[in-house]
Amino acid sequence: MDRPNRYRILGKAIGESMNTYVNDFVVKIANVNGTGSASANGLLMKAIFRMGIPVAGKNFFPSNIQGLPTWYEIRVSHDGYRARSGKVNVMVAMNAQTYARDLAELDPGGCLLYDSTWSRDKQLARDDITLIGIPFARLVNATFSNIRARILLKNICYVGALAAFLNLDISVLENLLRETYANKPKLITDNLKAMEIGYQYASGHFDCPLPFRLERMNATAEYMMVDGNTLAALGCVYAGATVGAWYPITPSTSLMDAFKAFCERYRTHPDGKRRYCIIQAEDELAAIGMVLGASWNGARAFTPTSGPGLSLMNEFLGFGYYAEIPAVIFDVQRVGPSTGMPTRTQQADILLAAYASHGDTRHILLFPADPAECFYMAVSAFELAERLQTPVLVLSDLDIGMNDWMVPKLSWNEHDVPDRGKVYGFEQLRDLSEFHRYTDSDGDGIAYRTLPGTHSKGAYFTRGSGHNRDGAYTEDAAEYQEVLDRLQRKHDHAKTLVPAPIACRRSELKTGIVSLGSCDAAIREALDILARGGMELNYLRVRGFPFSREVDEFLEQHTRIFVVEQNRDAQLKSLLLLETGVDRSKLTSILHYGGIPIDSRCIVQSISEALREGEAA
Amino acid sequence: MSFMKKPEVSHSRLSHNSLGRTLREYEGSMSTLCAGCGHDSVTAALIQAFWELSIEPCQIVKMSGIGCSSKTPAYFVQEAHGINAVHGRMPSIATGAHAANRNLYYVGISGDGDSLSIGLGQFIHALRRNINMLYLIENNGVYGLTKGQFSASADVGSKAKKGEINQQPPIDPVTLALTLGGSFVARSFSGDKAQLVPLIKAGIMHNGFALLDVLSPCVTFNDHEDSTKSYAHTRQYDRPVVHADFIQPHQSISTDYANGEIIPVELHDGSTVLLSKVSNDYNPIDRAAAYQYLLDRQKRGEIVTGLLYINENQEEFHTVHRTTEEPLRDLPHVALCPGSAVLEEIQHLYR
Ligand SMILES: Cc1ncc(C[n+]2csc(CCOP(=O)(O)OP(=O)(O)O)c2C)c(N)n1
Ligand code: SF4
Ligand SMILES: [Mg+2]
Numbered sequence: 003m004d005r006p007n008r009y010r011i012l013g014k015a016i017g018e019s020m021n022t023y024v025n026d027f028v029v030k031i032a033n034v035n036g037t038g039s040a041s042a043n044g045l046l047m048k049a050i051f052r053m054g055i056p057v058a059g060k061n062f063f064p065s066n067i068q069g070l071p072t073w074y075e076i077r078v079s080h081d082g083y084r085a086r087s088g089k090v091n092v093m094v095a096m097n098a099q100t101y102a103r104d105l106a107e108l109d110p111g112g113c114l115l116y117d118s119t120w121s122r123d124k125q126l127a128r129d130d131i132t133l134i135g136i137p138f139a140r141l142v143n144a145t146f147s148n149i150r151a152r153i154l155l156k157n158i159c160y161v162g163a164l165a166a167f168l169n170l171d172i173s174v175l176e177n178l179l180r181e182t183y184a185n186k187p188k189l190i191t192d193n194l195k196a197m198e199i200g201y202q203y204a205s206g207h208f209d210c211p212l213p214f215r216l217e218r219m220n221a222t223a224e225y226m227m228v229d230g231n232t233l234a235a236l237g238c239v240y241a242g243a244t245v246g247a248w249y250p251i252t253p254s255t256s257l258m259d260a261f262k263a264f265c266e267r268y269r270t271h272p273d274g275k276r277r278y279c280i281i282q283a284e285d286e287l288a289a290i291g292m293v294l295g296a297s298w299n300g301a302r303a304f305t306p307t308s309g310p311g312l313s314l315m316n317e318f319l320g321f322g323y324y325a326e327i328p329a330v331i332f333d334v335q336r337v338g339p340s341t342g343m344p345t346r347t348q349q350a351d352i353l354l355a356a357y358a359s360h361g362d363t364r365h366i367l368l369f370p371a372d373p374a375e376c377f378y379m380a381v382s383a384f385e386l387a388e389r390l391q392t393p394v395l396v397l398s399d400l401d402i403g404m405n406d407w408m409v410p411k412l413s414w415n416e417h418d419v420p421d422r423g424k425v426y427g428f429e430q431l432r433d434l435s436e437f438h439r440y441t442d443s444d445g446d447g448i449a450y451r452t453l454p455g456t457h458s459k460g461a462y463f464t465r466g467s468g469h470n471r472d473g474a475y476t477e478d479a480a481e482y483q484e485v486l487d488r489l490q491r492k493h494d495h496a497k498t499l500v501p502a503p504i505a506c507r508r509s510e511l512k513t514g515i516v517s518l519g520s521c522d523a524a525i526r527e528a529l530d531i532l533a534r535g536g537m538e539l540n541y542l543r544v545r546g547f548p549f550s551r552e553v554d555e556f557l558e559q560h561t562r563i564f565v566v567e568q569n570r571d572a573q574l575k576s577l578l579l580l581e582t583g584v585d586r587s588k589l590t591s592i593l594h595y596g597g598i599p600i601d602s603r604c605i606v607q608s609i610s611e612a613l614r615e616g617e618a619a
Numbered sequence: 620m621s622f623m624k625k626p627e628v629s630h631s632r633l634s635h636n637s638l639g640r641t642l643r644e645y646e647g648s649m650s651t652l653c654a655g656c657g658h659d660s661v662t663a664a665l666i667q668a669f670w671e672l673s674i675e676p677c678q679i680v681k682m683s684g685i686g687c688s689s690k691t692p693a694y695f696v697q698e699a700h701g702i703n704a705v706h707g708r709m710p711s712i713a714t715g716a717h718a719a720n721r722n723l724y725y726v727g728i729s730g731d732g733d734s735l736s737i738g739l740g741q742f743i744h745a746l747r748r749n750i751n752m753l754y755l756i757e758n759n760g761v762y763g764l765t766k767g768q769f770s771a772s773a774d775v776g777s778k779a780k781k782g783e784i785n786q787q788p789p790i791d792p793v794t795l796a797l798t799l800g801g802s803f804v805a806r807s808f809s810g811d812k813a814q815l816v817p818l819i820k821a822g823i824m825h826n827g828f829a830l831l832d833v834l835s836p837c838v839t840f841n842d843h844e845d846s847t848k849s850y851a852h853t854r855q856y857d858r859p860v861v862h863a864d865f866i867q868p869h870q871s872i873s874t875d876y877a878n879g880e881i882i883p884v885e886l887h888d889g890s891t892v893l894l895s896k897v898s899n900d901y902n903p904i905d906r907a908a909a910y911q912y913l914l915d916r917q918k919r920g921e922i923v924t925g926l927l928y929i930n931e932n933q934e935e936f937h938t939v940h941r942t943t944e945e946p947l948r949d950l951p952h953v954a955l956c957p958g959s960a961v962l963e964e965i966q967h968l969y970r
Contacts, residue, residue: 052970226966227970236965241956242952244947245719247711247714264957268957269955275941275944277954281714283711284740288710288741290711292718293715294711295711295713296718297715299948300719300949303719415959460700462701463693463702465703466703466704475693
């Protein structure tokens, strides 16, 4: 096809290197929040996923409704790496406010797309990258008259241009748009038009595709693209949770939104009657109180929250621990201290969660690493809470909870009947001569409980004040200690019940990484990169607290251990030092706590430097 | 200062209710409160009310916060489950418990500190949600358990045991409940069993949140003439506006009252509360009028007692939430889990 007026853009920066990057690059889009860019970016990522190419998206958004900078980073990885690589190859700079830093962030050899409707500051040029100007605003304004449509469709216009530049299959995008707006035909027409304008301009004026390009693969068929809050909510539905209480807080809010949506669809009788009850509480103190009240009364109940909410829940968590009442809490961690950065991610509630509340209190923690684990751990959390009769906290984070991840499809065993723990029913109580609430009759530290309304013989008084093994009030030292010691035995018993850590290890290696949660994806990639550079390490991902035996063994069998986590204070390392016999001098922290999800590059750097220093010494 | 004593009850403790149970079977463990504490009289009235209503003890759920008042659920209906939450947070426990099982009788016992200071937020939100429960505040104007500090219901000018004078305006749970849309608002006095028992019964049977504020003098820290929560003051200034009697469905309506002075209010289960209008300008089904009446009397230093407002048609929590009739906690897993085929279907949404 003949294309007059075509500018060749591939100058020396890329053109001369001639390297092409097929299905292995990062596109970052800088925008202003409140302009509808989120859906355009999601569309882009989903289209890549539908081309069968592994992809991961990270949204860096402000705690604001409109007008502040926002970024979306799309990593395309034929090897299936799901973490941030730490690189940016293509920047779509749609926000004049952040133009300078967006330009600076590009890796050498990269491309920057900008809106050339307005001239850009020539001072900010870089000669190791390629600039591509497209007059997005002018193109869109010439086609659409409605102000709002112009703002929204500018985003779709850059998606169209990217399709040309990246070799994205336009028919996949079209299908996605048709599905998204299935009942709004006018929107389909407008969106397709906007996409077409961007695509035509790019392919008419520039050499397409860029060296950063996509080619169809078949690596995503058994996967889905979904966020952790959605799957945690789905886990609650599948576990049979009926009562959800919450107080809105980023980044946990979408968990309850999803639970509500699933329940409306799958738990509502045609006559409108609901087999669930969602209560928007007045605050998090009330939310956890409602969960404890409902669980005490035999329902599976949960609350999603984040740091500030967890802080408020402390007193009640201690009550739940001491009075032995199940509860499931999802802490979708965000950046602290205090209000911190609500829309950024961290793993900084580990210590708070482990010992939340005054007195000798300790809790069961689960650490999912991705959305799929949010589903399975939600189910386990209810099971553990009821079996152990105590609060269980699932420590997810904003990265897992709110970003779409590529995760393998879930499975559900129809024959799995949930274990509701030790609860005496009517017949058992009828046949029992006497019931005592806190007697350890099985020797595992777990006593039998009863539910209100079952049988008079099951009645007892639940209290957070000193009680003896019969459940009666006490201020007697020995009686009090007997109960406290049993609680410790119960907590120890939990080590055998929490999900076991996942290890990648070879026995001859003595250097290892210990980590948890959302660091996993970056660590897995870092391990491969390090191995290629001749540095091989073992890896253990902790999935529960109290730590199971495998954690102690791993710590014992390694002479040098890197503890990777996303907080300033090395909270996982502290917990390991407190709860295992590990020698402090073996542990080296790798900490990442700026609020952006950890990338593999920073782990590789820290470990290779540390190991080289070790060699030199 | 604590010694053991059983709450006093007037009926023969051995006569039987319609379940064949004696009053004694509705008692609890020994009270550890001070002798003469108003709270013990409230406990006695609760025992009487539950016995008279012939409610199966294990169908009752007793809940409280922290305080002398909050200890009392241990002292009635031994065969019922009880839960002593943390200070000021019983309403959230009650809300969750009630969400899980709508078929039990819930009674929450609280203090003025528990409900009007630390727990004010939870109290009014449970009231707004119209949780189906009797919420009884044993109001003595002080923190009994922490030894006599003023509570938020202490009157302006009232003197603490150590001589300090309160200068902050009190929070009155009754006027508060009226303005926040409470569906059942009543006040009584721990020493007035004849009024208290029917009010408790009506509150238990009310289909929604029944607030019963009971002036319950603390003999140790706040039973002096200056306190409006003292025995002496209450006896002198108590103005019962509405004399309430509670009638179960199978009983015929009492003819003791002259027609025109009696407003029968039918509760959801067909039972009836009879409201006898002592004062002709009082209308317990008109929220605004009730509010005005209370304020007028308050200005004169009078404490209005009785069933001050009732609305049986206000939708209670589960009606609003459209929850299924069967208690949520009794639903089997198959009724809750959509299963593997649906899981497959859901996953297509994320492709
Ligand atoms: C979080 C918390 N703060 C303080 C206390 C101490 N405390 C126990 S009871 C009480 C006041 C109780 O007053 P009220 O509810 O009026 O009950 P009363 O003893 O007067 O019946 C206080 C402040 C506590 N238990 N918990
Ligand atoms: S201190 Fe007051 S409220 Fe507490 S038991 Fe004694 S009299 Fe009752
Ligand atoms: Mg008090």
